[in-house]
Amino acid sequence: MTANYHLGLLYLVRLLIDADGIADAKELAALQAIKDRENIPEEVFEKFEEATQGMTHADLYTAGIALVNGCSYEEKLRTFGVLYRLSEVDGRVHVKEIRLLLNSINTAGLEFDAVVNVAKAMPVIL
Numbered sequence: 001m002t003a004n005y006h007l008g009l010l011y012l013v014r015l016l017i018d019a020d021g022i023a024d025a026k027e028l029a030a031l032q033a034i035k036d037r038e039n040i041p042e043e044v045f046e047k048f049e050e051a052t053q054g055m056t057h058a059d060l061y062t063a064g065i066a067l068v069n070g071c072s073y074e075e076k077l078r079t080f081g082v083l084y085r086l087s088e089v090d091g092r093v094h095v096k097e098i099r100l101l102l103n104s105i106n107t108a109g110l111e112f113d114a115v116v117n118v119a120k121a122m123p124v125i126l
Contacts, residue, residue, distance in 0.1 A: 001078075004070040006040045009079050010048040011064030012104065015057060016083055020094035030089045030125045034082060037125075061100075065107050076108050081118035085125050 013034060017027045035045055052060065068079050080101070087097045105115055 008067030080115040084119035
Protein backbone atom coordinates (compact mmCIF):
# COMPACT_ATOMS: atom_id res chain seq x y z
CA MET A 1 0.00 0.00 0.00
CA THR A 2 1.13 3.54 -0.70
CA ALA A 3 1.89 6.40 1.66
CA ASN A 4 -1.24 8.17 0.35
CA TYR A 5 -3.29 5.15 1.37
CA HIS A 6 -1.80 4.96 4.85
CA LEU A 7 -2.07 8.68 5.57
CA GLY A 8 -5.49 9.09 3.95
CA LEU A 9 -6.80 6.16 5.97
CA LEU A 10 -5.38 7.58 9.21
CA TYR A 11 -6.87 11.04 8.60
CA LEU A 12 -10.31 9.60 7.92
CA VAL A 13 -10.06 7.13 10.81
CA ARG A 14 -9.32 10.03 13.17
CA LEU A 15 -12.25 11.97 11.74
CA LEU A 16 -14.62 9.00 12.07
CA ILE A 17 -13.51 8.32 15.64
CA ASP A 18 -14.21 11.96 16.54
CA ALA A 19 -17.45 12.22 14.49
CA ASP A 20 -19.83 11.43 17.35
CA GLY A 21 -17.85 13.54 19.82
CA ILE A 22 -16.87 10.46 21.87
CA ALA A 23 -13.53 8.75 21.31
CA ASP A 24 -14.05 5.69 23.50
CA ALA A 25 -11.47 3.05 24.44
CA LYS A 26 -12.70 0.58 21.80
CA GLU A 27 -12.28 3.12 19.02
CA LEU A 28 -8.78 4.03 20.20
CA ALA A 29 -7.86 0.33 20.37
CA ALA A 30 -9.28 -0.03 16.86
CA LEU A 31 -6.95 2.72 15.64
CA GLN A 32 -3.98 0.69 16.89
CA ALA A 33 -5.41 -2.50 15.36
CA ILE A 34 -5.85 -0.75 12.00
CA LYS A 35 -2.28 0.56 12.19
CA ASP A 36 -1.03 -2.98 12.79
CA ARG A 37 -3.31 -4.73 10.29
CA GLU A 38 -2.58 -2.27 7.51
CA ASN A 39 1.17 -2.39 8.21
CA ILE A 40 1.41 1.36 8.70
CA PRO A 41 5.05 2.17 9.52
CA GLU A 42 5.68 3.90 12.84
CA GLU A 43 7.30 6.88 11.11
CA VAL A 44 4.17 7.39 8.97
CA PHE A 45 2.01 7.19 12.09
CA GLU A 46 4.22 9.71 13.90
CA LYS A 47 4.07 12.05 10.87
CA PHE A 48 0.29 11.75 10.94
CA GLU A 49 0.10 12.45 14.70
CA GLU A 50 2.31 15.51 14.31
CA ALA A 51 0.50 16.87 11.25
CA THR A 52 -2.99 16.53 12.73
CA GLN A 53 -2.35 18.35 16.02
CA GLY A 54 -4.92 21.13 16.24
CA MET A 55 -6.58 20.36 12.90
CA THR A 56 -10.30 21.01 12.60
CA HIS A 57 -12.70 18.36 11.33
CA ALA A 58 -12.91 20.25 8.04
CA ASP A 59 -9.11 20.24 7.71
CA LEU A 60 -8.94 16.51 8.51
CA TYR A 61 -11.64 15.79 5.93
CA THR A 62 -10.05 17.89 3.20
CA ALA A 63 -6.58 16.42 3.75
CA GLY A 64 -7.88 12.85 4.09
CA ILE A 65 -10.00 13.00 0.93
CA ALA A 66 -7.16 14.58 -1.04
CA LEU A 67 -4.85 11.74 0.02
CA VAL A 68 -7.43 9.05 -0.72
CA ASN A 69 -8.18 10.55 -4.13
CA GLY A 70 -4.49 10.02 -4.93
CA CYS A 71 -4.94 6.28 -4.36
CA SER A 72 -5.81 3.46 -6.74
CA TYR A 73 -9.41 2.30 -6.98
CA GLU A 74 -8.57 -0.77 -4.87
CA GLU A 75 -6.93 1.34 -2.18
CA LYS A 76 -9.96 3.64 -2.10
CA LEU A 77 -12.28 0.67 -1.65
CA ARG A 78 -10.07 -0.74 1.08
CA THR A 79 -9.96 2.63 2.86
CA PHE A 80 -13.72 2.88 3.03
CA GLY A 81 -14.11 -0.81 3.85
CA VAL A 82 -11.91 -0.25 6.91
CA LEU A 83 -13.88 2.87 7.83
CA TYR A 84 -17.16 0.96 7.48
CA ARG A 85 -15.84 -1.72 9.84
CA LEU A 86 -14.56 0.96 12.24
CA SER A 87 -18.04 2.50 12.44
CA GLU A 88 -19.26 -0.79 13.95
CA VAL A 89 -16.57 -1.07 16.64
CA ASP A 90 -18.29 0.77 19.49
CA GLY A 91 -21.58 -1.10 19.01
CA ARG A 92 -23.49 1.93 17.82
CA VAL A 93 -23.40 3.79 14.53
CA HIS A 94 -24.05 7.49 15.07
CA VAL A 95 -25.86 9.51 12.40
CA LYS A 96 -22.76 11.73 12.04
CA GLU A 97 -20.67 8.64 11.27
CA ILE A 98 -23.16 7.55 8.61
CA ARG A 99 -23.21 11.03 7.08
CA LEU A 100 -19.41 11.17 7.04
CA LEU A 101 -19.14 7.75 5.40
CA LEU A 102 -21.76 8.47 2.75
CA ASN A 103 -20.37 11.91 1.89
CA SER A 104 -16.76 10.78 1.73
CA ILE A 105 -17.58 7.65 -0.30
CA ASN A 106 -19.44 9.85 -2.77
CA THR A 107 -16.62 12.41 -2.88
CA ALA A 108 -14.13 9.62 -3.61
CA GLY A 109 -16.30 8.52 -6.55
CA LEU A 110 -17.19 5.10 -5.14
CA GLU A 111 -20.44 3.19 -4.96
CA PHE A 112 -21.70 2.48 -1.44
CA ASP A 113 -22.59 -1.13 -2.30
CA ALA A 114 -19.03 -1.80 -3.51
CA VAL A 115 -17.68 -0.49 -0.19
CA VAL A 116 -20.10 -2.64 1.79
CA ASN A 117 -19.05 -5.74 -0.17
CA VAL A 118 -15.37 -5.05 0.52
CA ALA A 119 -16.09 -4.36 4.20
CA LYS A 120 -18.06 -7.58 4.64
CA ALA A 121 -15.14 -9.55 3.20
CA MET A 122 -12.82 -8.03 5.84
CA PRO A 123 -12.47 -9.42 9.34
CA VAL A 124 -13.92 -7.34 12.16
CA ILE A 125 -11.44 -4.87 13.61
CA LEU A 126 -11.81 -5.85 17.28
